[in-house]
Structure formats: C-alpha cells, structure tokens
Amino acid sequence: MENTRKESIKRLGDLIKEVKVAMLTTIDWGVLRSRPMQTQDVDFDGALWFFTSSETHKTEEIEKDRRVNVSYSAPDSNTYVSVTGTAEIVSDRAKIEELWNPVYKAWFPKGLDDPNLVLLKVTVEQAEYWDSPSSTIVQITGLVKALVTGESADNIGEHGKVQL
Amino acid sequence: MENTRKESIKRLGDLIKEVKVAMLTTIDWGVLRSRPMQTQDVDFDGALWFFTSSETHKTEEIEKDRRVNVSYSAPDSNTYVSVTGTAEIVSDRAKIEELWNPVYKAWFPKGLDDPNLVLLKVTVEQAEYWDSPSSTIVQITGLVKALVTGESADNIGEHGKVQL
Numbered sequence: 129m130e131n132t133r134k135e136s137i138k139r140l141g142d143l144i145k146e147v148k149v150a151m152l153t154t155i156d157w158g159v160l161r162s163r164p165m166q167t168q169d170v171d172f173d174g175a176l177w178f179f180t181s182s183e184t185h186k187t188e189e190i191e192k193d194r195r196v197n198v199s200y201s202a203p204d205s206n207t208y209v210s211v212t213g214t215a216e217i218v219s220d221r222a223k224i225e226e227l228w229n230p231v232y233k234a235w236f237p238k239g240l241d242d243p244n245l246v247l248l249k250v251t252v253e254q255a256e257y258w259d260s261p262s263s264t265i266v267q268i269t270g271l272v273k274a275l276v277t278g279e280s281a282d283n284i285g286e287h288g289k290v291q292l
Numbered sequence: 293m294e295n296t297r298k299e300s301i302k303r304l305g306d307l308i309k310e311v312k313v314a315m316l317t318t319i320d321w322g323v324l325r326s327r328p329m330q331t332q333d334v335d336f337d338g339a340l341w342f343f344t345s346s347e348t349h350k351t352e353e354i355e356k357d358r359r360v361n362v363s364y365s366a367p368d369s370n371t372y373v374s375v376t377g378t379a380e381i382v383s384d385r386a387k388i389e390e391l392w393n394p395v396y397k398a399w400f401p402k403g404l405d406d407p408n409l410v411l412l413k414v415t416v417e418q419a420e421y422w423d424s425p426s427s428t429i430v431q432i433t434g435l436v437k438a439l440v441t442g443e444s445a446d447n448i449g450e451h452g453k454v455q456l
Binding site: 147148149151153155158159160161162163164195196197199201202203204208210212253254256258 | 311312313315317319322323324325326327328359360361363365366367368372374376417418420422
C-alpha cells in the first residue's frame with residue numbers, strides 16, 4: 129500500500145513536472161472559475177504548492193470553500209491530468225523561504241519582503257490522467273475513448289486514476 | 293450592449309478555436325473533477341458543444357449538478373481561458389446531425405448509429421482570459437501578475453473578463 133502510494137506520487141509528479149502552467153478551479157459564490165497558476169519547481173510529494181498574494185480574490189474563495197481542482201494540459205504530448213484536492217493558504221515564513229526562488233521575482237517584485245506573499249497548498253486527494261506516448265490523432269482518440277468508456281486503455285494511450 | 297456581447301463572443305471564439313482539447317470541470321459528489329474534451333469545430337455563438345456518450349460518468353454528474361467550468365490552455369501562445377457555464381445533455385437528433393463530422397468516428401465508431409451518442413452543451417455565463425502576444429517569460433509573468441493584482445494588464449499581456 130505504501131509502495132503503491134509512492135508509485136502513484138512518482139507517476140503524478142512525472143506527469144505534471146513538464147507542465148509549467150496549471151489551471152486552478154475554485155467554487156466562487158456557487159459557480160466554478162479557473163485561472164492559470166505557475167507550477168512550482170519542487171519534487172511532488174503529495175501536495176501542490178503555488179505562490180500567490182493574500183490579497184487576491186482566489187484566496188477569499190478558498191477561505192469560503194476549500195475544494196479545488198488543478199488541471200494540467202500538455203497538448204504537445206497529449207497529457208492531461210485532473211487533480212482533486214483541498215486548498216489552504218499557508219503563510220508560514222519558513223515554508224515560503226524554503227520554496228522561494230529568485231525567478232519568482234518576476235511575479236512578486238518585492239520577493240520575500242512582500243508582506244502579502246503566501247503559498248497556496250493543495251493537498252491531493254485523487255488524480256486522474258490521460259497519457260499517450262505519441263501525439264497522433266489516433267492517440268488522442270484513444271485517450272478520449274478511454275475516458276468515455278472507462279475501459280483500461282492499454283493500447284490506446286493510458287487513463288489512470290490514483291488515490292493518494 | 294448587443295454589440296458588446298457580439299464582440300465578447302467573437303473574442304472568446306477566437307481565443308478558444310486554436311485549443312483542440314479543453315478541460316471540463318464538474319462537481320462530483322461534492323468534489324471537483326476535470327477531464328479532457330475534444331473541442332468542436334463550429335463557430336462559437338455563446339454555447340460550447342461536445343460529443344459524448346450518455347453512458348459516461350460525467351453525464352450523471354451533470355444531471356446532479358449543472359455547474360461547470362471549461363478551461364482552455366495553449367502554452368505555446370500563452371493563452372488561458374476560463375469559461376463558467378451551465379451544462380446540459382442534448383439528445384436532439386437534428387442538432388447531433390448538424391454538428392456531426394465523420395472525423396468524430398475515431399471517438400464514436402458507430403457514428404450517428406450509436407444510440408448513446410449525445411451532445412454536452414455548455415451555455416456560457418462568464419469567461420475570463422489571459423492572453424499574451426508572445427511567449428517570453430516576461431509575458432507569462434505579466435499574465436500571472438495581472439491575475440494576482442487584478443490590474444488591467446495592457447503592457448503585460450491581457451486579462452479580460454466577458455459576461456455573456
């Protein structure tokens with residue numbers, strides 16, 4: 129079981145590390161909204177981390193309703209990942225400093241001196257992915273077919289579900 | 293007002309027509325799940341259409357809760373779109389035949405003879421987009437910054453919100 133969890137985490141980490149921008153969907157006053165989020169360049173261990181500002185609308189949304197989806201789309205490799213999880217705002221300075229990288233100054237010019245700089249942590253509960261070794265139309269076909277039929281998709285790309 | 297709506301529809305249509313696969317997020321027993329959906333090659337008029345099977349899990353989800361988000365990610369052009377809408381299953385044969393294209397046989401081998409072939413219609417209520425003329429890191433930066441700050445992002449790419 130522990131091994132399976134480790135393998136799931138590794139598989140998911142491998143799938144998402146190539147996708148630089150994810151779409152984060154939240155529930156906002158009863159409707160679903162999504163927005164692009166820059167993926168952090170850290171080893172995936174079961175939680176996703178994003179830098180954000182405590183003054184954004186999405187932090188309010190998350191305080192009202194913690195349920196989120198993070199989706200990763202890599203059209204070039206036909207990889208699509210759905211992550212279901214629970215979000216929270218983390219303002220722990222030690223964690224912020226641990227994950228901080230000067231490259232994020234582009235988004236947060238004040239860097240670690242920005243009092244509004246916080247982390248958005250998504251604890252992953254479940255993930256599904258549609259993966260394909262090549263980008264032919266047949267492969268895309270297979271991916272969608274796997275989705276539609278729920279079949280195991282060994283010969284038409286891969287659709288997997290991992291529970292963390 | 294009518295002109296603004298027309299312009300919004302045209303703008304949104306232009307943004308999403310290049311993205312072949314969207315991520316559809318639904319509420320499934322209280323949690324958010326997403327999956328890739330093949331975008332239909334039709335002029336956008338305020339509703340998004342997808343072919344699906346009436347036997348899939350997502351059609352059940354939509355029957356329970358019609359609120360959805362459709363997100364479009366085009367990393368190559370730094371375009372990200374969030375569409376908030378209401379989904380319904382349309383089994384009207386005339387509409388299915390109107391939107392049918394033999395290329396979809398790859399997904400639905402029985403084609404129009406498939407009794408489970410239905411349409412998933414998303415009536416768009418609101419959309420937001422993050423668009424950028426080039427794909428440099430500075431542009432990505434700008435997009436995320438526009439999101440974070442809520443500023444108009446004239447010089448750092450574009451973040452727009454359209455109400456349909």
